[in-house]
Structures are given as structure tokens and as C-alpha cells.
Amino acid sequence: MYICPVCKKKLKKLDNVFHCQNGHSFDIARKGYVNLLTTKKRDPSKSGDKAEMVKARTAFLDKDYYRPLAEKTASLLKELLDGKKNAAVIDSGCGEGYYTCIYAHSVPEALFFGVDISKSAISHCMTRVHIRGLKNCEFCVASSFELPFKNEMADVVVSTFAPVSNDEYARVLKTGGRMIVVSPSPKHLFELKSAVYDKPYDNAPNNYALSKFELERSEIFEYTRTLETTQEITDLFTMTPYFFKTSVQGLEKLKRLDSREVTCGFDIRIYKRIF
Numbered sequence: 001m002y003i004c005p006v007c008k009k010k011l012k013k014l015d016n017v018f019h020c021q022n023g024h025s026f027d028i029a030r031k032g033y034v035n036l037l038t039t040k041k042r043d044p045s046k047s048g049d050k051a052e053m054v055k056a057r058t059a060f061l062d063k064d065y066y067r068p069l070a071e072k073t074a075s076l077l078k079e080l081l082d083g084k085k086n087a088a089v090i091d092s093g094c095g096e097g098y099y100t101c102i103y104a105h106s107v108p109e110a111l112f113f114g115v116d117i118s119k120s121a122i123s124h125c126m127t128r129v130h131i132r133g134l135k136n137c138e139f140c141v142a143s144s145f146e147l148p149f150k151n152e153m154a155d156v157v158v159s160t161f162a163p164v165s166n167d168e169y170a171r172v173l174k175t176g177g178r179m180i181v182v183s184p185s186p187k188h189l190f191e192l193k194s195a196v197y198d199k200p201y202d203n204a205p206n207n208y209a210l211s212k213f214e215l216e217r218s219e220i221f222e223y224t225r226t227l228e229t230t231q232e233i234t235d236l237f238t239m240t241p242y243f244f245k246t247s248v249q250g251l252e253k254l255k256r257l258d259s260r261e262v263t264c265g266f267d268i269r270i271y272k273r274i275f
Contacts, residue, residue, distance in 0.1 A: 001149055001150070073182065075106075105132060166213070177273045184266065216270045230256075237254055
């Protein structure tokens with residue numbers, strides 16, 4: 001399924017190395033993933049989430065506060081794939097693999113390919129795969145804007161809190177293929193913003209400018225959960241873009257919270273490739 005990130009020719013696996021016909025090669029890491037992020041456009045060692053951030057994100061996600069979202073998306077995948085054998089699903093910007101592994105377990109007849117720019121995140125994806133004994137998903141280090149897949153190989157692309165690329169996602173999707181995009185709903189984590197901002201605001205809807213897709217349907221999916229500790233509150237807030245927009249004073253307010261009921265809200269959209 002992979003193509004060479006240098007020359008775009010098909011990669012073939014031989015032992016523990018991927019090769020292309022032009023002599024480019026990429027070793028498969030001991031954990032089982034392959035790094036297809038080249039130094040031509042970015043330094044792989046400095047790309048994406050670092051190990052500490054991956055650890056904090058993993059600690060929070062493993063408490064399953066977002067599991068209803070993962071199961072909701074998995075049910076949409078089942079519906080879209082409709083039992084098709086060996087359908088290919090790309091989870092673009094998959095992070096440390098929490099969602100991807102739930103999808104792969106829920107839809108065992110499909111093949112899942114997780115992609116993230118962070119080597120630390122992809123390494124943890126493989127830990128999840130080995131723990132759960134999954135045989136229908138694999139992972140690589142690569143950019144969402146330069147996916148290492150041939151044209152029209154995927155039935156579905158999933159993007160959860162990740163960048164969305166009109167041209168690249170259209171390229172790898174089959175004609176009529178679907179894209180599931182998950183972003184924050186207007187009220188997502190509003191209670192935390194109320195605790196740190198003098199004037200809390202609703203999240204604005206995203207405009208992805210997807211000229212090669214048509215929107216088939218959209219849904220706001222929301223539920224509430226109680227964060228039990230200051231650490232959970234801090235871990236969750238650190239995972240969001242709000243963290244980088246918040247003053248030191250606001251973060252100090254956050255650290256004084258010992259528990260808080262929050263709205264977990266998601267805008268789920270399904271697009272169909274039309275060009």
C-alpha cells in the first residue's frame with residue numbers, strides 16, 4: 001500500500017525493509033512501524049508531539065472519557081463500509097493510536113492505516129497493537145499533507161482533531177470514497193474555558209474549503225463527564241489548542257480546580273469525494 005516518499009514509486013517489503021525500484025529504502029522499526037517522513041521538508045526528530053506529550057495524552061485517553069466518540073466513529077465506519085472485506089481506512093493524524101485501535105477492533109474485516117507526523121506517537125500506536133493483538137492495522141510516520149499511499153487506495157479517510165487536506169485526501173480516496181472529519185462542537189469543554197477566561201466563547205465552526213468533496217451529513221455529538229482530579233483537568237486542557245492561548249494566570253486558575261463536569265462535544269461530518 002505504501003509509496004516511496006522520495007520518488008513516489010511503489011514500496012515493496014523484503015524482510016524488515018521497504019524498498020522501491022529506484023533504490024530508496026526504509027527500515028521497519030523494532031516495534032513494527034516504518035518512518036516515511038523524509039528530511040527534505042522537515043526534520044523527523046523535531047516533528048509532531050514529543051514523548052512527554054504523548055505520555056500525557058495517553059494517560060488521559062486511556063481513562064476512556066472520549067470512548068463514546070471512538071465508538072460513535074466506529075459505528076459510522078461500519079455503516080459506510082457495509083461489510084466490505086479488506087476495505088482500506090486511513091486514520092490521518094492518528095496520534096498515539098487510541099481511536100485507530102478501537103476502529104480496528106470494531107471493524108475487523110477492514111484494513112486500517114494510521115499516519116502521524118510524530119515518531120513518539122506512532123511508536124506508542126504499536127504498543128497498543130501488540131497489547132490488543134490486532135492484525136488488521138499498521139502505522140507509519142508521515143505527514144497528513146503528503147500521505148505515503150498510492151492514488152485511490154482508500155475507501156475512507158478519518159481525521160479526528162487533525163489537519164484536513166482537500167487535495168491529498170481526494171488523491172488517496174477512491175471515487176465516491178468518504179471522509180469522516182471530527183472537530184470540537186461549539187460547547188466542547190466550555191466549562192473549563194469558563195474557569196480560566198473572563199469571557200468564555202463558543203468554538204467557531206471550521207471551514208475546510210473542501211472543493212473536491214460534498215458534505216453528505218453532519219451531527220453534533222455531545223455528552224458530559226466529570227473530571228475527578230486536578231491532573232485529569234490539566235491533562236485534558238493541555239491536549240487542546242486552548243492551552244497555548246491561555247495566560248499564566250488562567251492556567252493557575254485551572255490548577256486550583258479539583259473536579260469539574262465538562263461537556264465533551266464533537267462536530268462529526270461525513271464528506272463524499274466528488275472530484
